[in-house]
Amino acid sequence: MTLVGPPPLLDSNPFAVLLSDLRDERAATVPFPAGETRFSLARTRRFAAEPLPMLLEAYERFGPVFTLRIFHGNVVFMLGPAANHYVTVSHASNFIWREGHFRDLIGLMGDGLLTIDGDFHRRSRRVMLPAFHQEHLLASTQTMLEEITRAVEQLVPGERVDLYFWTRRLAMRVAMRALFGLNPDGDRARSIDAAALFEQALSYYSSEYLLRIFRGPFTPWARLQTTARKLDELIYSEISHRRASGERGQDILSLLLDAHDEDGNTLSDLQVRDEVMTLLFAGHDTTTSTVSFMFYELASHPEIVARLQAEQADQLTDGQLSASQLVSGELRELEMVLDETLRKYPPAWVGPRRSIEPFEFEGHTVPGRAFVNYSSWASHHLPDVFPEPEEFRPRRFTPEARAALPKGAYVPFGGGSRTCIGMRFGQLEVRAIATLILSRFEFSLPEEFRLEIRQMPTISPKHGLPMLMRSRTGASRGEVAAAA
Numbered sequence: 001m002t003l004v005g006p007p008p009l010l011d012s013n014p015f016a017v018l019l020s021d022l023r024d025e026r027a028a029t030v031p032f033p034a035g036e037t038r039f040s041l042a043r044t045r046r047f048a049a050e051p052l053p054m055l056l057e058a059y060e061r062f063g064p065v066f067t068l069r070i071f072h073g074n075v076v077f078m079l080g081p082a083a084n085h086y087v088t089v090s091h092a093s094n095f096i097w098r099e100g101h102f103r104d105l106i107g108l109m110g111d112g113l114l115t116i117d118g119d120f121h122r123r124s125r126r127v128m129l130p131a132f133h134q135e136h137l138l139a140s141t142q143t144m145l146e147e148i149t150r151a152v153e154q155l156v157p158g159e160r161v162d163l164y165f166w167t168r169r170l171a172m173r174v175a176m177r178a179l180f181g182l183n184p185d186g187d188r189a190r191s192i193d194a195a196a197l198f199e200q201a202l203s204y205y206s207s208e209y210l211l212r213i214f215r216g217p218f219t220p221w222a223r224l225q226t227t228a229r230k231l232d233e234l235i236y237s238e239i240s241h242r243r244a245s246g247e248r249g250q251d252i253l254s255l256l257l258d259a260h261d262e263d264g265n266t267l268s269d270l271q272v273r274d275e276v277m278t279l280l281f282a283g284h285d286t287t288t289s290t291v292s293f294m295f296y297e298l299a300s301h302p303e304i305v306a307r308l309q310a311e312q313a314d315q316l317t318d319g320q321l322s323a324s325q326l327v328s329g330e331l332r333e334l335e336m337v338l339d340e341t342l343r344k345y346p347p348a349w350v351g352p353r354r355s356i357e358p359f360e361f362e363g364h365t366v367p368g369r370a371f372v373n374y375s376s377w378a379s380h381h382l383p384d385v386f387p388e389p390e391e392f393r394p395r396r397f398t399p400e401a402r403a404a405l406p407k408g409a410y411v412p413f414g415g416g417s418r419t420c421i422g423m424r425f426g427q428l429e430v431r432a433i434a435t436l437i438l439s440r441f442e443f444s445l446p447e448e449f450r451l452e453i454r455q456m457p458t459i460s461p462k463h464g465l466p467m468l469m470r471s472r473t474g475a476s477r478g479e480v481a482a483a484a
């Protein structure tokens with residue numbers, strides 16, 4: 001017997017799903033919040049290209065709750081501290097993820113933790129949580145540092161590197177090894193460039209809205225499916241190898257293969273595959289964006305880099321930083337830079353949900369079965385909460401300033417029962433990568449480089465991040481010790 005998964009989406013025919021959305025909208029028993037509710041392809045396109053200014057403009061006009069018609073349907077946006085807290089914590093049980101605005105992600109990830117709700121979500125989370133406890137994190141640090149050191153040693157002083165692609169490959173290798181005990185250089189993985197396959201698969205989510213509806217040959221959906229099947233080959237072959245050999249380790253795959261509930265129900269191969277795919281995606285994509293945006297900002301803030309390097313000189317013992325220092329985030333300057341990076345560029349920028357019952361928030365009604373999104377990216381740019389939000393100012397996150405933030409103001413990892421399960425893993429990885437690069441290199445952006453951001457479905461630099469790397473002169477090269 002296997003643990004019972006969620007029911008399939010109402011209808012897998014995309015046109016039927018659109019019709020069902022329209023029927024739900026027409027059946028609304030209370031009005032939608034004010035906003036732009038006429039069909040407009042221009043608005044839909046603009047939302048796909050530059051959602052942040054659009055959301056901030058709408059916030060100015062309509063306040064923290066408003067409706068925008070994106071493509072065929074009304075989408076309610078709820079911005080700001082109180083709204084974030086309402087959706088993720090105080091009224092989270094009135095919202096589901098699975099039928100929300102990003103439901104197409106099920107096409108890649110299936111029914112992993114991100115896309116499921118209710119009891120199945122609670123039970124799946126319980127199975128996976130032990131893999132993210134402190135002792136597991138400490139154990140992962142060894143592998144993580146081996147991979148990061150190896151990748152940093154491949155950076156050639158004096159040459160230009162695309163730091164975005166470099167980090168993406170690195171983060172995928174770390175996710176494969178530390179999360180799944182999968183050897184990226186082994187026979188099964190070597191033939192597949194998983195990072196590139198994910199990049200291809202995720203490009204579906206930045207294709208034209210209209211094209212995303214179509215199924216059949218040569219459509220973005222068909223390309224997504226072809227790429228997903230290649231990733232499946234890798235995941236299923238590892239599952240069958242582990243089941244046949246009984247080989248287990250400290251990794252999440254081992255946990256999933258042996259997981260069972262009190263009645264002895266276990267996870268099917270498909271369910272294990274969906275969790276693995278979800279964690280591989282979530283575990284490398286967000287980290288990659290965070291490292292990229294952090295170094296983008298650092299390249300134009302030499303005074304912050306100087307503070308970070310002074311902190312390293314102060315904290316490294318015999319040129320070494322311990323794994324437990326990394327896990328606990330003891331480097332205060334680095335921690336503030338990380339927090340500010342995730343304020344200005346929270347990779348998972350939108351929290352897509354669907355309401356179950358109608359509700360009222362701050363005097364506005366919202367129907368049941370409405371698309372409702374909270375957005376960390378827009379909420380982190382509200383000037384009344386974060387003054388001059390476009391400025392990169394790590395001092396916003398001194399312990400005192402952080403404690404003074406209203407509940408729900410800062411939500412780069414979401415909140416409540418859906419708080420990012422990989423938060424500590426991701427923070428640890430970004431700290432480790434940043435520490436090693438900062439200890440060995442000076443870096444700068446080409447003068448002509450202009451940052452453009454794409455969202456697909458997480459935000460990242462649209463054209464990568466070309467960085468000129470130079471050896472640090474006159475500084476002792478830092479090391480990170482794998483020992484705790």
Ligand code: HEM
Nearest residue numbers: 113114282283286287348351412413414418420421422426
């Ligand atoms: C800097 C790095 C990361 C950021 C900013 C981030 C952000 C987030 C956010 C905002 C959510 C909640 C989305 C929502 O409310 O709809 C989330 C959920 C999730 N994240 Fe992360 N994440 C990061 C790293 C990771 C890593 C490294 C992993 C895996 C190892 C991971 C796995 C997940 C999973 C499985 C969920 C779904 C949790 C649930 O619904 O129970 N994330 N993440």
